[in-house]
Amino acid sequence: MSTQQAFITSSGSFLPGPPICNEEIESVLGMVNGKSSRLKQKILRANGIKTRHYALNQNQQSTYQCSELAAQAALHCLNNAFADSADVDLLAVGSTQGDLPLPGLASMVQAEIDIPACEIVSTHGVCSSGVMALKAAANQIKLGEKQTALVCASELSSRLLKKSRYEAAKHETLDLEAEFLRWMLSDGAGAFLVEPQPRPRGISLRIDWIEQLSYASDFDLCMSCGTADQSQWSTGHYSQAAAATPSIDKLNELQMSARRSGATTMIRERSWQDYETYADAERAGALLLRQNLRILDNIVKVGVEGFLRLIKQGKISPAEIDYFVCHYSSHTFRGKIVDLLNRSGCMVPEEKWFTNLYTKGNTGCASIFIALDELYHSGQLKEGQTLFCTIPESGRFTTAYMKLTVVGGKQ
């Protein structure tokens, strides 16, 4: 099978509103029940973020839609590109949560940018959804199916983090699990153009490969929105009782017997959509963003495991990495496993890490796009350099990796 190459030939990003410093966060997101958070300082010290952007005004009203953030980033990208929006034959858009449960976000972004009829892909996950969209696009380019793919990653999580969300959860004590992400996440979008050849002048990034692996069957839910109790989604929730591989009949039987024994909550209200009304779901705390901190460190372990696998497969060698692009800082990665990685000579030296987490915030799946956009336009990149990107997603433990090579383009 003959395949072509795929290149990122243009890049753009968009961050809504002014940078918001740590002291200003609660003037945008609001103070829950009028009180300043006691956990805020601790979490901010740990993540190191100094400024971020929100698509909210000080009355917690949205200043943009998620599709508009994507469109703004896409327009920046297209303004720098040799192609224009009429050339786009594939639009791939990733997000943790778009504006509407349906249709897919790509439909909304296509309309927003006013791209003529084209193929679309909407990917949905958490931090890895942007790179899933990028891979879908790169593959179509490599197969020769498409010539001009526009890829967007957009996040508008602040709508989930404003004070009214927490105040509405009546039975919820605002615990660490529900509050943690309030001090982590913010808004922004990035966009890349992917084409089968480098741009005629200037820098392109050849997409050598993108690898993604999910470990969802090994771990419990770690980050979610839509349930009041993450433990109800435990690995093997049913299969524990129904032996290793339950049949559909067995599952039905379990459901029936649980209902008979009065355990209706467990069966009926696992998802926010199971409640009588959406208001009930919100009151129950089922619409809060949650992070299970007890199992969060597994993200480092699966990240290291994946990295070692890539080294063994010969897909990357730590020595060839010029830029290690990650939306977490090197300071996040510590502990015995990282110590072992270091002893085994695989730790990427700190001076090669590139992140703009501290100034642009953690924008979920858009983070890697926004970081690469800054690097792309930094003037630092030189032909032949290797960019190794890693995108950890704690949702239910997914890691994605990407190797890019800087190409100068024809002069």
Place this chain on the structure above:
Amino acid sequence: MITADKTSTMSTSSQVTLRELLAVWLQFERQLNRVPIIRRLEQGTFSEEDYMTLLRNLRPQVVEGARWITRAASSFTSEFAEVRSAVIGHAMDEHRDYELIESDYVACGGDLETIRNAQRNIGTEALAAYLMSQASQPNPLDLLGAMFIIEGLGEKMANKWASRIQDLLSIEPSKTRFLSYHGANDDSHIEKLYGLLDQYSDIASDKIVKTAKVVSRLYAMQLEELDNV
């Protein structure tokens, strides 16, 4: 942040071995997550009976551990005197560890005779037989891979499990002495192990990694086959 200086202490080929061992370890940790009793511990549905069962099933392996490790020491020729010394030292440190398990069991209200009479489960049988067989080979350097896994459990998991068990069962640290002891002491053992790996992985890398794989699989099996005797 971890500094880069430790990397310079190992040769490049030992680093490759360590990398492989780390990959085996990480896979093992994920495999442990799928073992029902560990899953219950993670998910918070671990009962006092689970803890007693765990102790009863660990004791025979710990008793066997002292045997294979002393057997391994006797299988090294004088050419490998250094590793033999380390193995003997290790055996000295751990050969009565089963007494800690017994005292934890009794402290939790268990009967001393019951735990002393507990039979090896079928996973322990496989693990003990494999280790004894390897330990009986001349100069069994591959057992460094076994130690990487077994000491790794002490160094990386035991403390975590001990405090989780204390939290879930509301019991005092005096009832999790076996796990806590390993959590506290296996750090120094594993340091010594890195030194040995650096010295010998040149000549035994593949075997070390393979034995680590087998031991990790059989160890998980031992935890899967609780009371299956």
